[in-house]
Amino acid sequence: MKTTLKITKALADPTRFHIYEYVSQVPKGSLVQEVSQKFKIHPNVARLHLTKLEQAKLLTSLKYQSPNGGRPSRLYKLAEKPIHLSFPTRNYELLASIAVEALDSLGEVGHEALFAYAYDFGINYVTLYYPQSIESSRPLSIDKKKILFVEAAGSLGFTAAFDEQHEQLVFSVQNSLFKEISFSNDDLPKEFHVSLLQGIVDAIFFDRSLTAVEPIPECTHTYAYTLSSIN
Template sequence: MEQTLRITNVLADPTRFYIYQYIIKNHHDVTVQEIADSFDIHPNVARLHLSKLEDVNMLVSETRKTGKGGRPSRLYRLSDKVIQLHFPSRDYQLLAKIAIESMSKLGEQGIEALSHTGRTFGQELVNQQLAQNAITFEHLSFQGKVNLLNNVATAAGFSPNFQLNSEENEIVLRISNCPFSEIAVTNRQAIATMHAAFLNGIVQAVFDKVELVEIQDSISEYAFCTYKAIITK
C-alpha cells in the first residue's frame, strides 16, 4: 500500500505525468535538457521530475558518455517493471496466466483457439474506435486509416510507431510495448501466436487486402517487435 501511495502522489503532478507520457511516446532515452526544452521548464525542475519518477521505479537512469567530450550525461528511460494499481486488490495477471496455461495444455486446438480469439478481439477494438469517433471506412483516406490504426494500437497499449513508404502500399509497425510480455516469459508460443493474431485482426479490419509479416519479436532479445503490413489495393 505504501508503494501505491507513493506512485499516486508522484503522478498527481500534471507536468510529471506528461513527462512520463512523453517518454513513453518517444521511444528513446531522454536527458534532463531534452525534458527542460520540451516542457519549457528549468533543467533543475526537469531533473527533479525525472528523479521522482525514478524513485518509484517508473524510470531508470544511467550515466553515459555522448562522444562529444565533456562530462557524461545521465539518460533516463522507462523501467521494465510493471506498475499496476487496483482498488480493491485484483490479480488479473494471475488470471491471464491460468487461462493461457490452460489453453496451452489443449495442444494445437488450444493455440488455434487463442489465435482465433486474438484476431476477433483485434477486429472488435477497431469497431469500438470507429463507433466512439462516429466515423465509417467510406470517409477515411489512406492516411485516415493509418491514423485509425495508430489510435487502436495506442489504445491497446502497444506504444506504436509507424513508417509509410511513398507508394502507400507498405507500413512498418514498430511496437515498443507488449502488454502481454510478463505472461510470455513462461508461455512464449501461445502469447506470440495470440499477439500476432491480435495485430492481424486490427490490421485486416482497417485494410481490406493486407498481409502482415513479422520482422522481429520483442519476446526474443529485442526490446520491441516489428511487423510489415503489405497492402494490396
Template sequence: MDHTLKITNVLADSTRYSIYQYVTKLNQPVSVTDIAQNFSIHPNVARLHLSKLEDVQLLVSRTRKTGKGGRPSRLYQLSEQDVHLQFPYRDYHLLARIALESLMELGMEGERTLYSTGFKYGKAMFKQNFGNQNPENFSVEEKIKWLQESAFIIGMFPNFEYVKHEETIFFSLSNCPFKDLAKENPQIVCTLHGFFLEGMMRALFMNIQLKEVHNMMEGCATCSYKAAL
C-alpha cells in the same frame, strides 16, 4: 500500500506525469537537457522530476561519459518493472496466466483457439469504434489514423508510415501490453499478438499480408511490422 501511495503522489504532478508519458512513448533514454527543452523548464526542475520518477522505480538511470572530461551526464529510461494501481486489488495478470496455460494444455487445438480468438478480438475493435460503417468508405490515410489511435488506446504506442508507391504500411510498437506474459512464453504470446494485430488490420484492409520484422523479445528496441496492401 506505502509504495502505491508514493507512486500516486509522484504522478499527481501534471508536469511530472507528462514527462513520464513522454518517456514511455519515446521508448529511448533521455537526458535532463532533453526534458528541459521539450517541456520548457529549467534543467534543475527537469532533474528533480526525473529523480522523483526514479525514486518510485518508474524510471532507471545510468551515467553517460561524454569523452570530453568533466562530470558525466545521466540518462533516464523506463524501468522494466510494471506498475499496477487498482482499488480494490485485482490480479488480472494471474488470470491471464491461468487462461493461457489452460489453453496450452489442450495442445494444438488450444493453440488454434487462442490465435483465432486473438484475431477475432482485433477485428472486433473496428466495430466497437465504427459500428456497421463500411471500411471501404475510408481512405488509406483515414484507416491508418484509426489504427494509430486504437493501438495507442491499448498501450502499444505505435508509429505508422504509409509508403504509397509500394502499397505497404510500415509500423512499429514501442510498448507491448502483453510484455510480462511474452517474457514467460514468447513464441505463443507474440504469435497471439500478431494475430490480434492482423485482425485489427483485416477489419480495414481485406487482402492485407502482415509480416513481423523486429521483435522486442529478441532484443530489438521495438516490435515492427510491414503490411502489404
C-alpha cells in the same frame, strides 16, 4: 499502501505526468536535456521530475556517455516491471496467466485457439469502439486509416508509429503487453501480438497482410511490422 502513495504523488503533478507519457513513448530513452527542451523547463527542474518518477519506480535510468565526450549523464527509460493498482484488490494478471498456461498445455490446438480469439478480439474491438471505420458512407483515406489504427492500438496499450518505406507501410509497436506472462515458446507472445494486430488491421484496412520482423535494435520489446498492399 506506501507504494501506492508514491505512485499517485509522483503522477499528481501535471508536468511530471506528461513527462512520464513522453518518456514512455521513446524506446531508446530520454536525457534530461531532451526533456528540458521538450517541455521548455530548466534542466534542473526536468532532472527533479525524472528523479521523482524513478523513485516511484515508474522509470529507470542508466549511465549514458555521449559520443562527443564530456561528463556522463543519465538516460531515462520506462521501467521494465509493471505496476498495478486496484481498489479493491483484484488480480487479473493471475487469471490471465492461468488461462494462458491452460491453453499452452494443449499444444498446437490451444495456440490456434489463442491466436483465433486474439484476432477476433482485434476486429470486434475496432467495430465496437471505432464504428466510423466501417460505417462511414465515404471510405476513409489511407492517412485517416493510419491515424485510426494508431489511436485504436494506443487505447489497448500499444505505442504505434508509421514509417512509410517504398510501396509498403511499416509501423513499429512498442510495449509488449504480455511479456510478464509465461509461454512455453518465446515466439508465442509475438505471434499473439500479430494475431491481435492483424484483427485491428483487417477491421480498418480490410484484409491486408501483416508481417512481424525482428525487434528494433536497442529498443527493448519494440517490434516492426510490415503492412503490405496499401494503395
